[in-house]
Amino acid sequence: MEIPVDETPSRHLPVLKRMSKLGKKANNFANGVKQHVRLAPKITGTVKGKLSLGAKIIQVGGVEKIFKQLFSVKEGENLLKACQCYLSTTAGPIAGLLFISTNKVAFCSERSLKFCSPSGELIRVHYKVHDQL
Structure with missing residues (x-):
């Protein structure tokens, strides 16, 4: 069950922010690997x-x-x-x-x-x- 952001209890906000930050880091890492592999066959x-x-x-x-x-x-x-x-x-x-x-x-x-x-x-x-x- 998804909780809409407007109804998210304040105690969950730090967890959601941390998950968002980790998601961005994973995305940046994946893009870096993709760029590197693209340069070599x-x-x-x-x-x-x-x-x-x-x-x-x-x-x-x-x-x-x-x-x-x-x-x-x-x-x-x-x-x-x-x-x-x-x-x-x-x-x-x-x-x-x-x-x-x-x-x-x-x-x-x-x-x-x-x-x-x-x-x-x-x-x-x-x-x-x-x-x-």
């Missing part, structure tokens, strides 16, 4: 990529070391946040790491991409972009 590929990146981070010694290896870091510059994300390009999404430091915002692709050099040979490079704050 199979969920197993997505999980494999995340585990692979985690292993690389551990091998190098942490995200701060990766940041310092990939980008020129000025004296006194500190890494504030690093997270895995997708950069949207005209060729499609590119998985990688987003770095936010006290001086710059930077992105580097997880895997190298194939490009054709001016001489016509095929080269593999990581997609890197950054901008000073």
Whole structure:
């Protein structure tokens, strides 16, 4: 039996508010999973990529070391946040790491991409972009 909101006893309001809040969180989580799966053809590929990146981070010694290896870091510059994300390009999404430091915002692709050099040979490079704050 449903109780109309107007006739709901006041002692039930906190429970209903909590249920509503949990419902919104579940919906946000489901949307996040849907977005993530949409970027990869199979969920197993997505999980494999995340585990692979985690292993690389551990091998190098942490995200701060990766940041310092990939980008020129000025004296006194500190890494504030690093997270895995997708950069949207005209060729499609590119998985990688987003770095936010006290001086710059930077992105580097997880895997190298194939490009054709001016001489016509095929080269593999990581997609890197950054901008000073």
